[in-house]
Amino acid sequence: MSRTNPLGARAQNRLVNTAVLALLIVGALVMIAPLVWMLTTALKTKAEVFALPPVWIPDPPQWETFTRMWTEAPVLSGIRNSLIVALSVTIVGSITSSLAAFALAKLHLPGKNVIFLGLLAGLMVPFPALMIPQFVMFSKAGWVDTLLPLIVPYLFGNIIMIFFLRQYLSSVPDSMIEAAKIDGASYPQIFRVIVLPMIRPAIAAQFILWFMTIWNDYLAPIIYLNTPSRQTLQVVIANLNVQYATQRDYPLIMAASVVALLPILVVFLIFQRQIIESVALTGSKG
Amino acid sequence: MSQSASLTTPPETVPGAPPRKPAVRRRTGSRLHRVEQRWALAFVAAPVIGFLVFTVYPIGFSVYASLTSWNGLGPMTFIGLDNFVNMWGDEYFRTSLYNTFFYMIGIPIGLALALGLAIALNRKIPGRTALRTIYYIPVISSLAAIAILWQWAYNGDFGLVNQVLGMVGIDGPNWLMNTSTVKPAIIILAIWKGLGYSMLLYLAAIQSVPASLLEAAALDGANAWQRFRSITLPMVAPVTFFLVVTNIIAGSQIFTEINIMTPTGGPEYASASIVFYIWQKAFKYQQMGYGTAMALVLGMLVFVITLIQFRLNRRNSFSID
Numbered sequence: 239m240s241r242t243n244p245l246g247a248r249a250q251n252r253l254v255n256t257a258v259l260a261l262l263i264v265g266a267l268v269m270i271a272p273l274v275w276m277l278t279t280a281l282k283t284k285a286e287v288f289a290l291p292p293v294w295i296p297d298p299p300q301w302e303t304f305t306r307m308w309t310e311a312p313v314l315s316g317i318r319n320s321l322i323v324a325l326s327v328t329i330v331g332s333i334t335s336s337l338a339a340f341a342l343a344k345l346h347l348p349g350k351n352v353i354f355l356g357l358l359a360g361l362m363v364p365f366p367a368l369m370i371p372q373f374v375m376f377s378k379a380g381w382v383d384t385l386l387p388l389i390v391p392y393l394f395g396n397i398i399m400i401f402f403l404r405q406y407l408s409s410v411p412d413s414m415i416e417a418a419k420i421d422g423a424s425y426p427q428i429f430r431v432i433v434l435p436m437i438r439p440a441i442a443a444q445f446i447l448w449f450m451t452i453w454n455d456y457l458a459p460i461i462y463l464n465t466p467s468r469q470t471l472q473v474v475i476a477n478l479n480v481q482y483a484t485q486r487d488y489p490l491i492m493a494a495s496v497v498a499l500l501p502i503l504v505v506f507l508i509f510q511r512q513i514i515e516s517v518a519l520t521g522s523k524g
Numbered sequence: 525m526s527q528s529a530s531l532t533t534p535p536e537t538v539p540g541a542p543p544r545k546p547a548v549r550r551r552t553g554s555r556l557h558r559v560e561q562r563w564a565l566a567f568v569a570a571p572v573i574g575f576l577v578f579t580v581y582p583i584g585f586s587v588y589a590s591l592t593s594w595n596g597l598g599p600m601t602f603i604g605l606d607n608f609v610n611m612w613g614d615e616y617f618r619t620s621l622y623n624t625f626f627y628m629i630g631i632p633i634g635l636a637l638a639l640g641l642a643i644a645l646n647r648k649i650p651g652r653t654a655l656r657t658i659y660y661i662p663v664i665s666s667l668a669a670i671a672i673l674w675q676w677a678y679n680g681d682f683g684l685v686n687q688v689l690g691m692v693g694i695d696g697p698n699w700l701m702n703t704s705t706v707k708p709a710i711i712i713l714a715i716w717k718g719l720g721y722s723m724l725l726y727l728a729a730i731q732s733v734p735a736s737l738l739e740a741a742a743l744d745g746a747n748a749w750q751r752f753r754s755i756t757l758p759m760v761a762p763v764t765f766f767l768v769v770t771n772i773i774a775g776s777q778i779f780t781e782i783n784i785m786t787p788t789g790g791p792e793y794a795s796a797s798i799v800f801y802i803w804q805k806a807f808k809y810q811q812m813g814y815g816t817a818m819a820l821v822l823g824m825l826v827f828v829i830t831l832i833q834f835r836l837n838r839r840n841s842f843s844i845d
Contacts, residue, residue, distance in 0.1 A: 258644045259651075265641065266658045269716065273661065275684045276673045292687045334570040341567035346560050350568070357571055360579045362830040364777050366799045367823030370806050370816045371582035371589065374596060394574025419556075425563035454666045456780045457799075461807060472668040476784050479672045488676060495669040506664045510657060513664075517721070518728035 273499075280304070280492035287488045303493045311482075313494050315467045316474035317501075323385050323470060324452040327392040332445050334395040339403035340433050344415055345425070354404070357397045365457065373461055387462045388455075388470070399444045402519075406440040407433070443516035446509055450502050471498050583823075590817035595810040607817035617818065619793050620801040623707060627778055627797065630711035631771045635764065637715065638722030643756070645723070646730050656727070660720035667717070671784035674713045675700065678785075700785055703794040710781055710795060722767050729760040769833040773826050779803065798822055 279287060281299035307313055341347060342354050376387040410433070418428045456472045463469040466477065475494045482491050506513060590607055592600040611617050641659065645652050662670065677684040680698030689696040699709040733756060741751050779799040782789070789796030789804070796804075802822070806815030 255647055255649055258647055259649050262641075262644055262649070262655050266655055269659055269662060269719070271688075272673055272677055272684060272716075273665070275677065276669075279676070288682055290681075292682070337567040338571045341564040345564035345567070346557060347564035347568070348561070350564070353568055353572060357575055360575050362827045363579055363583065363823060364773070364826045366777055366779070366802060367586070367819045367826070368579060368582045370802075370812055370819055371585040372578065373807075374585070374812070375582070377596075391574060391578040393570075394578070395571035397571065397575075400571060425560070425567075429567075450664055454668070456668045456783075457803070460783070461803075472666055475672060476668050479675070479784065480787065491672060492676070495666075495672050498666050498669045502664055502666065503661065506661070507657075514656075514660070514724060517724055520725070 276492050277496055280489050280496055282489055284486060284489065288486070300489060303489045304497075307490055307493045307497070310490065311478050311494060312466045312469065312474055313471070313497060316469055316471035317497075319385060319469060320453055320471040323388045324449050326389050327452055328445050328449045330393045331396050331448070332399065332441055334393065335399040335444075336403055336434070336437060336441055337429065338395055339400045339407060339437075340429050342400065343404045343407035344410070344412065344433070354400075357400065361397055369458070369461060376462070382462055383464050383468055384462075385468070385470075388452075388458055392452075396444075396448060399441075399448065402444055402516075403437055403440055406437050410436055439512070440516075443512045446505065446513055447516065450505070453502055474498075586816045586820055586823075589813055590820050592813045594813040596806075596812040597810075600813070603813075607814050608821075610814070611818060611821070616793060616796070616801055617798075620789075620796045620798045623794065623796055624776060624778065624798045626707050627711055627714065628772060628775050630714050631768065631775060633711075634715040634718055634771075635722055635767055638719055638767075639726050639760065639764075641719065641723045642726035642730055643752070645727055656724070659723055662717045663720040665717075667780045668784060670713070670717060671781045674709075674781075675785040678709050700795075701791055703791045706786065706790045706795045710778075710785065713781060713785075714775075714778070718771070725763050725767060726760055729763040730756060733759045765833075765836065769829060772829055776822065776826055776829075 278294065278296055280303055281301065282293060282296040283300055286293040286296055342350055347353075372387070372391070373382075376382060379386075381387050381390075414432055415428055418432055423431070454472065455470075456476070459470045459473045460476070463473055466474065469477070475491070475498045478494050479491050482488075589600065591602060591604060593603050593606070594600040645656055645659075649655075676682075678686075678699035680686060680696070680701065683699075685699065686696035697705050699705045737755055738751055741755055746754070777799050778797045782795050782797050782800045783803070786795040789800060798818070799822070802815050802818045805811045805818070
């Protein structure tokens with residue numbers, strides 16, 4: 239019936255769109271509500287947290303929780319440690335990964351496909367299967383309770399990044415590299431002058447995704463880090479959760495959790511388009 | 525052997541010469557090639573060394589350690605396959621394995637929701653970019669912070685979940701303290717956290733479905749459900765497959781939520797996962813030998829699932845760019 243009447247079809251389409259939009263908004267509220275509640279809890283007094291019926295909007299908002307937090311908990315050292323780990327891994331690791339991707343995609347090396355497949359096979363080994371022997375290795379090196387076990391293994395490159403950069407490089411014509419060779423450019427020069435500028439967007443996207451993964455990592459840090467001032471931010475907030483729950487100081491716990499979440503949220507909102515594009519790519523290349 | 529020999533020049537021409545590589549591909553700049561190879565080797569050296577030291581060696585060590593009784597510091601006592609035999613009699617191991625599989629109930633639910641969401645967001649709706657961003661925020665959020673938040677949200681008296689349920693007259697349980705609700709509670713959290721990621725991949729796949737195909741089907745009188753069943757669903761099948769496998773791999777390693785929300789493994793160990801149990805045994809009770817044995821079993825499981833993915837993916841060479 240609507241097929242015979244184009245106007246009716248359009249009206250019907252608009253009706254469906256409105257219904258879908260309403261559903262999507264309800265869904266979006268469900269997605270965002272816990273995060274908003276986290277923030278409002280951080281701004282409540284302890285009494286308001288345990289008030290019945292519940293207080294939805296703190297009055298007045300207790301912003302001082304966010305200043306009290308820095309002195310009462312090792313949040314600052316947590317941020318510093320997380321930054322040290324995430325930045326050193328992603329910066330050095332991106333260099334080693336892009337050099338390897340360059341060699342695997344463009345240079346002549348017998349058996350390079352075997353090397354690449356071997357590295358890919360490493361992806362199939364989950365971290366929990368490696369954590370015990372790695373812990374033993376690093377405890378023999380005397381690195382327990384330092385940030386080194388969280389940094390050193392990843393300086394050697396990230397196979398996911400190598401995979402995507404290699405893919406990306408296959409669209410760069412070989413002739414450009416051949417021409418540079420004929421002009422007498424050395425391989426490090428070719429990498430720096432020709433390859434690097436070309437793959438920069440791909441490196442940037444992978445860099446951000448990797449940074450997020452490391453910033454949010456939890457299992458490896460809790461295995462190695464015992465001293466509060468040496469812990470990464472995620473471990474710091476997890477310990478606060480245990481410690482301050484007995485004192486029922488939920489505003490403080492939530493305030494620290496908001497701080498743990500915020501930097502990545504800001505990075506995401508700034509680089510949203512690049513992140514979403516490179517994630518969408520994962521599905522099609524997987 | 526005989527095939528390759530027949531392709532090259534007859535060997536008897538140089539009887540006394542050492543077996544050299546047949547000069548099938550003549551290269552004029554062999555020195556230049558050697559320089560290139562040396563650089564290529566230098567460039568791939570770092571990941572290869574990292575792989576050998578931090579993956580291959582630990583696996584080899586694990587295989588040996590799994591056959592011993594060992595506290596991580598003292599001597600390793602060789603006990604053969606005892607660890608693996610003990611595993612099957614270990615009630616905690618079985619419970620944590622059962623729980624880990626139970627959590628995977630959330631995978632099909634999450635994927636169905638994500639597909640519906642992607643189809644909805646594919647319509648020309650005002651504010652769809654903003655909505656997409658909101659649905660994606662839990663994905664990028666720190667899992668530790670999210671777990672802390674949800675632990676508090678599931679609080680029986682003062683948590684958000686029961687306060688909202690209370691508004692519609694439902695008296696919610698104390699979610700994390702109850703053997704029958706602790707696993708569903710964690711599944712809900714996992715779906716909430718992962719929805720945006722699956723949605724995004726589905727959305728990318730749906731947008732690559734040619735609009736002309738759907739229009740032609742509509743002209744032929746196919747209704748919305750038929751178009752979904754016979755066009756959209758088959759077109760997104762590779763993404764579904766990818767998501768199922770990656771979700772199973774990630775799900776088999778679920779740990780952070782459990783560790784933070786139920787630090788003791790939940791009431792009657794009802795929330796403990798396999799990685800939680802491995803972690804507890806190895807790092808709380810110093811049973812490193814037993815821990816590595818269980819970790820190897822987990823590793824084999826994940827390895828096999830991934831291998832199946834690679835095989836099947838090669839077979840259906842769909843491409844959705």
